[in-house]
Amino acid sequence: MSKRTLDTFFNPTQKKVRISLTESKDAPSKHTTYPFAIAQLPPEISDLLNFAPEAEGKIINDQPDLDLLYFQPYIPGSISTPLFEFLRGELFFYRVKYKIKRGPVETDINTPRFTTVFGVDETCKFSSDGSLLDAATQKPIPKDKYKTCKPRPIPFCLDLLRKLTEAATDQKYNFCLVNYYATGDDSISYHSDDERFLGVDPAIASFSLGAKRDFLMKHKPTPPSDTKSAAAIASETKPLKLPLGSGDMVLMRGSTQSKWLHSIPKRKGGESGNGRINITFRRAMVVGGTENYYRYNVGDGDVMKWDGKAKKMVIWGEKKGEVGAGKEDVKAEDVDKGYAAL
Ligand SMILES: O=C(O)CCC(=O)C(=O)O
Numbered sequence: 001m002s003k004r005t006l007d008t009f010f011n012p013t014q015k016k017v018r019i020s021l022t023e024s025k026d027a028p029s030k031h032t033t034y035p036f037a038i039a040q041l042p043p044e045i046s047d048l049l050n051f052a053p054e055a056e057g058k059i060i061n062d063q064p065d066l067d068l069l070y071f072q073p074y075i076p077g078s079i080s081t082p083l084f085e086f087l088r089g090e091l092f093f094y095r096v097k098y099k100i101k102r103g104p105v106e107t108d109i110n111t112p113r114f115t116t117v118f119g120v121d122e123t124c125k126f127s128s129d130g131s132l133l134d135a136a137t138q139k140p141i142p143k144d145k146y147k148t149c150k151p152r153p154i155p156f157c158l159d160l161l162r163k164l165t166e167a168a169t170d171q172k173y174n175f176c177l178v179n180y181y182a183t184g185d186d187s188i189s190y191h192s193d194d195e196r197f198l199g200v201d202p203a204i205a206s207f208s209l210g211a212k213r214d215f216l217m218k219h220k221p222t223p224p225s226d227t228k229s230a231a232a233i234a235s236e237t238k239p240l241k242l243p244l245g246s247g248d249m250v251l252m253r254g255s256t257q258s259k260w261l262h263s264i265p266k267r268k269g270g271e272s273g274n275g276r277i278n279i280t281f282r283r284a285m286v287v288g289g290t291e292n293y294y295r296y297n298v299g300d301g302d303v304m305k306w307d308g309k310a311k312k313m314v315i316w317g318e319k320k321g322e323v324g325a326g327k328e329d330v331k332a333e334d335v336d337k338g339y340a341a342l
Pocket residue numbers: 177179188193206215262263264278280
C-alpha cells in the first residue's frame with residue numbers, strides 16, 4: 001500500500017473581491033415569510049467583511065476521498081465577535097421537532113440546536129418584489145409548486161457573506177442554513193450532506209462564529225464489495241479534529257460528502273456555554289431540497305429570538321417564554337437530521 005504524503009499547501013487560485021452594497025445602507029430585509037424584519041449589517045461590520053478572507057485557505061487532502069479548504073480565519077478577527085452578536089440578536093430561530101419511523105417504531109426527535117434557513121433551489125429565483133419566478137421562464141411559479149414550505153429569500157446581512165464566499169470558493173450557493181449551539185449540550189451528530197438534491201460532489205462552505213467547538217470527521221464505513229476492503233480503507237484513514245474558532249471557514253468539496261462524515265459533539269464546560277453560530281452555504285438543485293431544508297430547519301414550531309437581557313433564546317410573539325431547556329430527547333443525538341448514527 002502506498003503511503004500518502006501530507007500535501008497541505010496554499011491554493012493559488014483564490015480571488016479577492018469587493019462587494020458594494022447596492023441596497024440602502026440601513027433598510028432592514030423584509031419578506032412576507034419572515035416573522036419580523038432583519039436589520040442590515042452595520043457599516044463597521046460590512047466594510048471590514050470586504051477584507052475577507054483574512055487568511056489564505058489551506059488545502060487538506062492528505063487522506064483518501066478528503067478535500068477541504070480551511071480558512072483560519074476567513075472573517076477578520078476584529079469583526080467576528082460583532083458579527084456573531086449581530087446574527088444571534090437579529091435572526092429568528094427554531095427548535096425543530098419531527099418524527100421518524102424505523103420499521104414500525106415512531107420516534108420523536110428534538111433537534112439539539114437552534115436552526116434557521118433561507119434560500120430556494122435552482123428551479124426558482126426571487127424577484128425584486130420578493131415573489132418567486134421560474135428560473136427558466138422568469139414567469140411566476142404555480143401557487144402549489146412548494147407544497148410543504150414557503151421559501152424565504154436570504155437577507156442582506158447573510159447575502160453579502162454568500163457573495164464573498166462564492167467568489168473566494170469559485171462555487172454558487174442558493175441556500176444559507178444557520179445553526180446556533182447555545183451550550184455544550186447542543187450538537188449535531190455524525191452525518192454527511194450528500195443528499196441527492198445537492199447534486200454530485202457538492203461544495204459546502206461552513207462558517208464558525210463565537211465559541212470554539214471541535215469539528216470531527218471520519219471516513220464512512222466502506223462496504224467490502226468495493227475495490228478495497230473496509231479494513232484497508234479504515235487503516236488508511238484517520239479521524240480528523242478541527243478545533244473551529246470564531247471566523248474560521250471550512251469548504252468541504254469533491255468526494256468529502258459522499259465518503260466522509262462530520263459532527264459537532266456535545267462538550268462539557270469551556271467556552272461552549274458562550275454560544276456558537278454555524279453558517280453553511282449550499283446549492284440545492286431541485287424542489288425536494290427546498291422542502292427538506294425548511295422541514296428540518298424551520299419546521300412548524302414557535303419562532304425564537306435572542307433576548308439580550310435574559311441572555312437566552314425566548315419564544316417570540318404572543319407567548320413569551322424560555323425555550324428548549326432540558327427538553328432534549330436523548331435519542332436526538334443518534335438520529336439528528338433524520339440520519340441513523342453511523
Ligand atoms: O456546526 C457545524 O460546524 C456543522 C453544521 C453541519 O454540519 C450542518 O449543518 O450540516
